[in-house]
Amino acid sequence: MTALEGARRPQPPGAGPGTAEPAPVADTGTEAGLVVRGPANPPPEPPRHLRYRRHLHLWSALRELWGARHITRTLAERWILVRYKQAFLGIAWVVITPLLYMVAFSLLFQRVAKVDTGGVPYNLFVYVALLPWMLFSSSVGSGGTSLLTNIPLLNKVYCPREVFPISFVASAGVDFAISTGVLGLLFLIYRFPPAATAYWVPVLLGVLVMFTLGVTLIISALVVYVRDLRQMVPMLLQIGIFATPVAWKFSQLSEQGQVWYSLLNPLAPVIDGMRRCVLYGQAPRLVPLAVGAAAAAVWLLVGYVIFKRLETGIADVA
Amino acid sequence: MSRSGTATVPVGAIRAEHIWKRFRPDRQRRRVADKLHQARRYLQGHRRPWSWALRDVGFALEPGESLGLVGTNGSGKSTLLKILTRVMYPHSGQVRVAGRVGALIEVAAGIHPELTGRENTYLYGTLLGLTRADVTRRFDDIVGFAELERAIDRQVKYYSSGMKMRLGFAVAAYLEPDVLLVDEVLSVGDASFQQRCLDRMREVLAGGTTLIYVSHDLPTVEATCRQGLWLHQGVLQAHGPVREVLDRYRRAVEERIEHTAGADDPVRLTSITCTGPDGAYVQSNEPLTVTMQLCSDTPAAAVLHLGICETPGHPILLLRRDLRLPAGSFPVTCVVEHLPLPRGSYSLWLSVSGHREFEGAGRKARALDLLRWGPVANLVVAGPELEPAPVGVVRAAPVLARTHWDHG
Numbered sequence: 001m002t003a004l005e006g007a008r009r010p011q012p013p014g015a016g017p018g019t020a021e022p023a024p025v026a027d028t029g030t031e032a033g034l035v036v037r038g039p040a041n042p043p044p045e046p047p048r049h050l051r052y053r054r055h056l057h058l059w060s061a062l063r064e065l066w067g068a069r070h071i072t073r074t075l076a077e078r079w080i081l082v083r084y085k086q087a088f089l090g091i092a093w094v095v096i097t098p099l100l101y102m103v104a105f106s107l108l109f110q111r112v113a114k115v116d117t118g119g120v121p122y123n124l125f126v127y128v129a130l131l132p133w134m135l136f137s138s139s140v141g142s143g144g145t146s147l148l149t150n151i152p153l154l155n156k157v158y159c160p161r162e163v164f165p166i167s168f169v170a171s172a173g174v175d176f177a178i179s180t181g182v183l184g185l186l187f188l189i190y191r192f193p194p195a196a197t198a199y200w201v202p203v204l205l206g207v208l209v210m211f212t213l214g215v216t217l218i219i220s221a222l223v224v225y226v227r228d229l230r231q232m233v234p235m236l237l238q239i240g241i242f243a244t245p246v247a248w249k250f251s252q253l254s255e256q257g258q259v260w261y262s263l264l265n266p267l268a269p270v271i272d273g274m275r276r277c278v279l280y281g282q283a284p285r286l287v288p289l290a291v292g293a294a295a296a297a298v299w300l301l302v303g304y305v306i307f308k309r310l311e312t313g314i315a316d317v318a
Numbered sequence: 319m320s321r322s323g324t325a326t327v328p329v330g331a332i333r334a335e336h337i338w339k340r341f342r343p344d345r346q347r348r349r350v351a352d353k354l355h356q357a358r359r360y361l362q363g364h365r366r367p368w369s370w371a372l373r374d375v376g377f378a379l380e381p382g383e384s385l386g387l388v389g390t391n392g393s394g395k396s397t398l399l400k401i402l403t404r405v406m407y408p409h410s411g412q413v414r415v416a417g418r419v420g421a422l423i424e425v426a427a428g429i430h431p432e433l434t435g436r437e438n439t440y441l442y443g444t445l446l447g448l449t450r451a452d453v454t455r456r457f458d459d460i461v462g463f464a465e466l467e468r469a470i471d472r473q474v475k476y477y478s479s480g481m482k483m484r485l486g487f488a489v490a491a492y493l494e495p496d497v498l499l500v501d502e503v504l505s506v507g508d509a510s511f512q513q514r515c516l517d518r519m520r521e522v523l524a525g526g527t528t529l530i531y532v533s534h535d536l537p538t539v540e541a542t543c544r545q546g547l548w549l550h551q552g553v554l555q556a557h558g559p560v561r562e563v564l565d566r567y568r569r570a571v572e573e574r575i576e577h578t579a580g581a582d583d584p585v586r587l588t589s590i591t592c593t594g595p596d597g598a599y600v601q602s603n604e605p606l607t608v609t610m611q612l613c614s615d616t617p618a619a620a621v622l623h624l625g626i627c628e629t630p631g632h633p634i635l636l637l638r639r640d641l642r643l644p645a646g647s648f649p650v651t652c653v654v655e656h657l658p659l660p661r662g663s664y665s666l667w668l669s670v671s672g673h674r675e676f677e678g679a680g681r682k683a684r685a686l687d688l689l690r691w692g693p694v695a696n697l698v699v700a701g702p703e704l705e706p707a708p709v710g711v712v713r714a715a716p717v718l719a720r721t722h723w724d725h726g
Contacts, residue, residue, distance in 0.1 A: 034558030036566075042374040042553060046338040046410035054407060074444040082432040153430070156421055157445040158404035315406040316341060 056308050064160050071159050075167035079142070080174055094175045095182050098130045105130075109247045116249070120279045121190045127183060128278055129246040129271045132208050135176045136267060137237045139212045143168030144219035144233050147314060154315065161311045162304070165220040169213055195281035204273045204284065207293045211266045214299030221310035225317055245271050250288075258288045266292035266299070329417040330381030330496040330528045332402065337375045338410035339397055339552075340368040371397045372552045376411070379545075381496070384519075384529040384709075386543035386560050388536065388567050394552040395532045399423055399499050402530065417496025418446055422486055431475035435466055435485055438474055442489050456492050463518065464488035484511060491518050498522055501532045516542060520710035536564050536629055541712040565663055571630045572665050572693040585614045585643065585670045585688040590695045592666065602661065602701025602718050606654040610668075612689075614643040618672050620688055624652060625667040626659065626697060633667060634659070634715040643670075643688075660704035660718040664697040 065072075084090040105126045109115055117125045146164040147154060154161065187194055223229045244265060245252075250272035253261055262269040269292035273284030327333055372394045379385055387395050400406040401413055403421045430438060439460055443453035461470050464484040474482060491498060500519070519542055523529050533539050539546065539560065546563030548555040550570070556563045589611040594600040608624065620641045625633030637652060670689035704716050 034556060034562050035554075036556045036558075037554055046336065046374065050336050050338070050410040052408045052410050052412070070449070071444050074441055078430065078433060078437065078441055081437070082430065085432060153445075155400065155405055156403070156423055157442070158419065159445055312407050315400060 054312050058305070061160070061304075061308055065162060065166075068160050068163050072163045072167045072170060075163060076170035076174070079168060079171040083142075083171070091178070094178045098127060098134050098179050099182070101130050101134075102127045105247050115247070118280065120275075121192060124186055124190055124192060124279060125275065126247060127186055128274050129244075131176060131179055131183065132204075132267065132270055132274060133241060133244060133246050134179065135172050135208060136212045136215075137240065138175060139165075139169040139172040139216050140219060141234060141237055142172070143216040145223055145230055147220050147224050148227075148230065161314060162217060162307055165216045165307075166213065169209070169216055172212075173209075192279075194278050197277040197281050197283060200273060200277035200284055204270045204277070204289075207266060207289070207296045208270045210293075210300040211270075211296035214296065214301070214303035217300075217303040217307040221307045221314070224314050225310065244268055250275075258285070259291055262288040262292040263295050266296040268292065327414055327416045328381050330526065331414075331416050332377075332379040332497060332528060332530075333414045334378070334398075334402070334411070335376045335413075336411035337372050337398070337401060337408045337413065338370065339372040339394070339401065339406070340370045340409050342368065370552055372401075372408070372549075374411075375549065375552070375554045377547055377554070377557055379528050379530070381528055382523065382526045383545060384523055384531065384543040386539035386546045386564075387530060387532040387549065388534070388539060388546060388564065389549035389555075390571070392551075393549040395549055396423065396501060397552075398549070399501055399530065399532060402497075402499060415497055418494075419497045419499065420446060420490040420493055420495030421499040421501075422490040423499065423501045432473060434473055435461075435464075435470040435477070438485065439470075439489050443493050446493050446495060448493060453493070456494070460485075460488045460492045463492060463514065480508070480511075487515055487518075491515075491522055494522075494525070495527060497528045497530070499530045499532075502534065512538075516710040516712065520708075523709065536568070537712045537714050540564055541707060541710060544709075568628065568630055569663065569665070569696075575630060575693055583687070583689045584616065584672075585612055585618075585620070587611070587668060587689065587694055588613050588647070590666070590668075592695060592697050594700075600657065600697060600699050602659060602699055603656050603720065604701075606657040606697075608652045608654075608666065610650045610652075612643065612648045612650060612670070614645055614648065614688070617645050618643045618688065621671050622650065623669045623671075623691070627665050627667050627693070628662070628715055630665070630693065631667065631691070632715075634664075634717060641670075656720075657699065658717050658719060659699050659701075660716050661699055661701045662704075662716060664699065665693045666695040666697050667691060668694045 080091075084093065089096065102123055106122055109122070109126075115122065115125075143165040146168045147161065150164055154164075219229065219233060223233070241247075244267045250258060250261075250268055258268070258272075269284065269288040273289055276282040276284050375394070375398060377385070387398065389395050397406065399421065400423065401408050402415055403419050403423070404413075404415065405421075430441065433441065436457075439457065440450060440453050444450070461467055464481070464487070466481060466485060469477065469481060474485070477485070487500075490500070498519070516538060519529060519531070523542075529543070531539060531542050543560050545558065546560035546567075547557045548563050548567045548570075555570070556566045587610060589609075591609045592600055593607045593609070595604045600606055614620075620643050622639045622641055624637045624639075626635040627633045635654075635658070637654070639650070639652070641648075641650070668689065669687075669691035672688045702718070704713075704718065707713050
């Protein structure tokens with residue numbers, strides 16, 4: 001360590017601290033204002049009592065997140081801008097994607113699988129289910145990699161990191177609103193008015209958003225550590241659309257089966273409920289919905305806690 | 319945890335106590351085969367060693383103070399900055415940075431390449447905790463400073479690297495952070511932009527912002543910062559008045575070069591002494607006598623260069639002499655009649671280059687290097703201290719001149 005010896009070389013005669021003001025640190029060095037390291041090396045490891053502990057309290061984390069709501073909003077606006085700025089069809093993609101799915105599903109399932117929709121046009125039957133699914137899948141798909149794709153930004157400024165996945169969920173929410181407008185058009189085209197029981201929709205959306213946020217938070221943090229997930233997420237989402245009653249009817253499962261399925265996949269009772277209250281004029285089935293809501297709440301809570309835990313080390317592996 | 323960890327600090331103050339940070343040295347390897355290998359070794363009880371990037375670093379800055387952070391590559395400067403921005407968490411120790419932190423780390427300031435300069439400015443402002451109105455108020459200043467009037471609505475990915483850097487600096491420096499961290503940016507801009515950056519840093523400092531500036535360009539560090547902090551391999555070496563810290567750092571860099579200089583050169587320096595007037599210590603504006611003893615393997619026509627350096631390798635003063643070296647020992651004396659240097663500690667660098675006739679000896683490739691350019695002696699000068707330069711004015715090298723002034 002030759003550089004260290006340099007610190008102990010003789011000083012010029014009378015070379016004092018000159019014009020500089022005294023340093024604010026406790027002076028343990030040889031000259032006024034100058035702190036020089038002692039001859040001893042620091043210990044190979046820090047003493048245990050110095051260990052840095054991040055105090056994570058759910059409440060203060062949430063307060064900090066609330067304080068960062070402007071950031072979340074700005075970021076969400078940016079993602080919307082960025083996503084469609086480059087595309088030739090621009091914002092129209094928000095509408096095109098679910099419509100294409102709808103057409104594909106109609107061709108595939110209506111002709112081949114013959115799902116009994118109980119008098120509802122199959123296109124509406126699918127589109128109503130696709131709306132929540134698209135919110136979920138585009139949130140998880142883009143929000144899941146939000147930390148990874150924003151590493152340059154993460155390495156520059158501090159903000160609660162969850163604003164990144166959350167802002168992606170928010171921008172997916174805007175897409176959701178736009179494609180809901182298209183649903184209105186479909187109602188007109190099919191001359192099929194939405195049912196009065198649609199007032200259940202906010203409750204269903206609440207469950208949907210909780211589950212979506214929870215999954216997005218977990219995935220976005222995990223992806224930074226296990227990059228393989230980045231390849232797996234789109235694949236899992238592809239499978240997920242079939243594991244969710246988008247193209248098929250939830251009631252094809254038994255009563256018991258629906259409850260268990262809701263525990264595993266809270267999207268199922270949400271989508272089933274959407275169909276019931278918007279298309280069939282029924283209330284959502286409460287037991288599966290309650291189970292799904294509880295599962296979604298656990299996902300959100302656990303997801304947030306896991307995220308905040310993993311957040312500490314993100315800059316180290318980024 | 320230290321007790322002072324709970325005390326409140328004024329906005330703009332920085333407290334760092336016993337900071338430790340470690341990394342896995344081979345994090346980048348993410349191939350499956352590596353992972354399997356690692357997993358097997360892990361199960362066998364081999365744990366990959368940690369390497370410590372920062373070891374027990376501590377310092378404190380009050381609002382409005384300026385700190386220059388120096389050290390060789392890999393000494394932990396950027397890690398320390400990241401910890402101060404709270405982007406990274408320390409392994410041990412306590413950090414408190416009060417107030418908004420504006421950081422210009424990693425020159426690629428293009429925050430989001432798909433967005434325009436304007437959108438980036440607002441985005442960054444929001445991230446710093448400003449409202450849109452705050453950013454709007456400063457927007458013209460930012461654009462003016464970055465000289466991007468015509469490009470501000472262009473996507474940042476179409477910016478040149480200089481434009482990105484200008485925008486990055488302007489945004490960070492004009493959004494009035496309480497603490498401004500600047501990492502190695504001025505080296506990218508052209509000379510006029512560098513000067514404006516320095517001016518802006520001075521303004522920001524005058525406005526009460528705390529500044530931490532990392533650079534290898536020591537004269538600008540000295541011109542900008544009142545305090546210096548020198549890190550080496552993650553360990554704090556010196557912290558205090560910037561000039562003294564930089565002096566120590568320069569000496570250390572030189573010592574390392576000395577160690578790498580080879581002893582197998584065809585011409586060797588066997589002794590060197592520097593004396594001032596009447597054999598006393600060296601003084602400003604007085605004669606300096608450098609007495610050298612050279613030893614050559616073969617007779618050669620040679621050119622001797624003797625330099626006095628403050629920044630290692632970059633002489634303030636370079637003296638040249640043609641010599642005919644005989645084989646064996648050969649004394650050389652050089653007298654500088656009025657040494658134009660202020661008080662301080664410098665180093666003497668020496669090189670001897672050969673003429674063409676040396677090529678015959680079959681050392682074609684390195685024939686012209688008889689004694690490689692390297693530090694050979696310390697030179698400690700006593701005398702008047704140099705007048706301090708105004709903050710933000712970079713003095714490339716300290717030179718003392720006798721002056722006479724007349725006033726109307």
